[in-house]
Amino acid sequence: MEGVVDGSGAQLVVAELVRVQGLLRQLEAHLSAPCSVELCRGLAAQIVALTDRSIGIATRSFSSASGGGAHFADTAPPMPALTSCTPSPLSDGSDHQPFRTTNAKKRKTTARWTSQVRVSAAGGAEGPADDGHSWRKYGQKDILGAKHPRGYYRCTHRNTQGCTATKQVQRTDDDASLFDVVYHGEHTCRPGGASAAAAKRPHAQTLLQSLSASLTVNTDTNTPLTPENRATAPPLQQQQSVSASPVASDSYGLGGAGYGDWRCCDGDLQEVVSALATVTSAPDHAAMDAADFMSYCFDFDPAVYGGIVGTPSFFL
DNA sequence: CACATTTGACCAGA
DNA sequence: TCTGGTCAAATGTG
Numbered sequence: 001m002e003g004v005v006d007g008s009g010a011q012l013v014v015a016e017l018v019r020v021q022g023l024l025r026q027l028e029a030h031l032s033a034p035c036s037v038e039l040c041r042g043l044a045a046q047i048v049a050l051t052d053r054s055i056g057i058a059t060r061s062f063s064s065a066s067g068g069g070a071h072f073a074d075t076a077p078p079m080p081a082l083t084s085c086t087p088s089p090l091s092d093g094s095d096h097q098p099f100r101t102t103n104a105k106k107r108k109t110t111a112r113w114t115s116q117v118r119v120s121a122a123g124g125a126e127g128p129a130d131d132g133h134s135w136r137k138y139g140q141k142d143i144l145g146a147k148h149p150r151g152y153y154r155c156t157h158r159n160t161q162g163c164t165a166t167k168q169v170q171r172t173d174d175d176a177s178l179f180d181v182v183y184h185g186e187h188t189c190r191p192g193g194a195s196a197a198a199a200k201r202p203h204a205q206t207l208l209q210s211l212s213a214s215l216t217v218n219t220d221t222n223t224p225l226t227p228e229n230r231a232t233a234p235p236l237q238q239q240q241s242v243s244a245s246p247v248a249s250d251s252y253g254l255g256g257a258g259y260g261d262w263r264c265c266d267g268d269l270q271e272v273v274s275a276l277a278t279v280t281s282a283p284d285h286a287a288m289d290a291a292d293f294m295s296y297c298f299d300f301d302p303a304v305y306g307g308i309v310g311t312p313s314f315f316l
Numbered sequence: 317c318a319c320a321t322t323t324g325a326c327c328a329g330a
Numbered sequence: 331t332c333t334g335g336t337c338a339a340a341t342g343t344g
Contacts, residue, residue: 137321139336152335156320168335 127151128169128179133187135167147173155187163187 135153142149148171155163165185172178 136319138338139334140322141334141336144333150334154336166335 128181133165143170146170148176 134156136156136158137151137153139152140149141152150168150170153167153169155165157163165183165187167184168182170180172180
């Protein structure tokens, strides 16, 4: 793995995971016998808080590592979750292009963006590390006030698979080894380089997705928070955890228990326990360093993505 | 030959 | 009018 993680951070993460596991066992014991809902709720809240802390530790540990190829977004903005990107026509109707029917040069609205990350160059390469998708450069612009031009990329499979994902890459002014990468839309094609990394974490996505859904329900309607009903959900800040972790605070669901009107659903606690227990009892989890933990729990691998950190895709 | 990159021009929103 | 996002012809590469 390319990313270098300091040992103290990894130890902290492991220690936190051990505590999570202990709480899960307590919760399991309470669930097997009649118990106070409030007690279970309290345990669940502790588990959530510990999970957030673990993620935060892993993030900080990873970002402070020196010499590695990975850097985390230091100012990751809150990310509006877009369930789909508006397909843009492949041709438009400018005056001198008779085959165009609509205007594709129309500037996209800011609401279309999905994530912004800061990544490092791969081993001194000219651009950021491979992010697992294949991109085709379609433009470059000098940006006012910026030292370096901005490159515009779209998914190579735009025409063959209708994938509308695009990204913008710009070298940062203050550190030439760092790049700001803004992704638009979502990939509807199959990634290439990420497949190997995905194979390393066979069930983490599914488990954490169900965990997220289980932890976050509307207490008025008793319905889980889903991409479909998210539009009617309360403001994002009511769903966020108090963790300072950029990953956790940008995520829906995990930090949702106990905050705002969206609380842990008692009936789903068993599922939560099962999901968290599986994650924390993952093979060799005790030997995981921070990077491995992040890789296992979230949909990215520093070795593949060069340290990209955004909202895990399954939270979008 | 197919595909990717470069680059000047076009265009719409601010 | 300025700025930034996109187009598309020209060019490069394997």
